[in-house]
Amino acid sequence: MKTPEPFPQLKLDDWQKTKDTLHLFLQVVGKIRLSLHPKTNHWWHVPFYVSVNGLTTGPIPYDNGLFEMEFNFLRHALEIKSSRGDAVVIHLDQFSLAQFYDRVMEAFHQMDINVSIQAKPYDMPNILIEHFKDGHDYDTYDRSQVETMWQILISVNNVFQEFRGQFSGKSTPVHLFWHHFDLALTRFSGREAPARPDVSQVEREAYSHEVISFGFWFGDDNLKEPAFYAYGFPAVDSVYTETLKPSTAEWNEAGGMALLKYEAIRESENPKQMIYDFLESSYLIYAKEMNWDIDDLSLT
Numbered sequence: 001m002k003t004p005e006p007f008p009q010l011k012l013d014d015w016q017k018t019k020d021t022l023h024l025f026l027q028v029v030g031k032i033r034l035s036l037h038p039k040t041n042h043w044w045h046v047p048f049y050v051s052v053n054g055l056t057t058g059p060i061p062y063d064n065g066l067f068e069m070e071f072n073f074l075r076h077a078l079e080i081k082s083s084r085g086d087a088v089v090i091h092l093d094q095f096s097l098a099q100f101y102d103r104v105m106e107a108f109h110q111m112d113i114n115v116s117i118q119a120k121p122y123d124m125p126n127i128l129i130e131h132f133k134d135g136h137d138y139d140t141y142d143r144s145q146v147e148t149m150w151q152i153l154i155s156v157n158n159v160f161q162e163f164r165g166q167f168s169g170k171s172t173p174v175h176l177f178w179h180h181f182d183l184a185l186t187r188f189s190g191r192e193a194p195a196r197p198d199v200s201q202v203e204r205e206a207y208s209h210e211v212i213s214f215g216f217w218f219g220d221d222n223l224k225e226p227a228f229y230a231y232g233f234p235a236v237d238s239v240y241t242e243t244l245k246p247s248t249a250e251w252n253e254a255g256g257m258a259l260l261k262y263e264a265i266r267e268s269e270n271p272k273q274m275i276y277d278f279l280e281s282s283y284l285i286y287a288k289e290m291n292w293d294i295d296d297l298s299l300t
Helices: 012-036 097-110 143-164 201-206 237-241 262-266 271-289
Strands: 054-056 060-062 065-072 077-082 087-091 175-177 182-192 209-217 227-233 250-252 257-261
Touching: 012 060, 012 065, 012 097, 012 143, 054 143, 077 097, 087 097, 143 182, 143 209, 143 271, 209 271, 227 262, 227 271, 237 271, 257 262, 257 271, 262 271
Parallel strands: none
Antiparallel strands: 054 065, 060 065, 065 077, 077 087, 175 182, 182 209, 209 227, 227 257, 250 257
């Protein structure tokens, strides 16, 4: 078996159309998970997980059984399976968003799983449609680009998993949120955050407690290139005077976060170590400025 390049190049402009189509496919499936999975604190019942095939919802309880949805990027198909033996395969490169949505909902009808979702894009300001059924123009799916994307997620996931294991406090799994298409990991101090009655239910639940979050995303309208990020909540402006590692990392005060651009790690002789240094450096800075008990929360 040929060993893949762990951190291949993937410029946002080169795969924007495929990214938009895949992102919308993820939202269709993610909304089903949101609808049917039992609620978990901080929206942990919402995201996907990196799997040996692609991205999976993991098992979802339904009636007296389970079902699972997996984006299989080896076969380039959405696979829906249940503990009753039902299985549906929907190929990703054969349909527009509108067609994909119809086939997914038909699959659940065939499997006698009742589901209702708010069938429109969430938090995607560049997607100007009111309903997934209107997404006839989102039909670009380049297999090679998706495979490159998945390889990047695998490599980043592996570093994040190692980093997660060095923390003794409450931590999220390493998971991919389908609304922003970012792979994320969050650590908690154990203390409640100040109440914010003026924000949405989503934000109140996500930030009910103090957190330091880390992630990777493929770029957006604000930063048109892949990058790693870290931020703390409640925000502390004093972090911006601290020195991040590696030297190519930088503070983005407008966005309230630390950034390490993906191209910088690709140029490194040891990309994994560079990512790990960024995660550890940003964590220690935020933890110190937020008065976390660093020694008590560390396993090292």
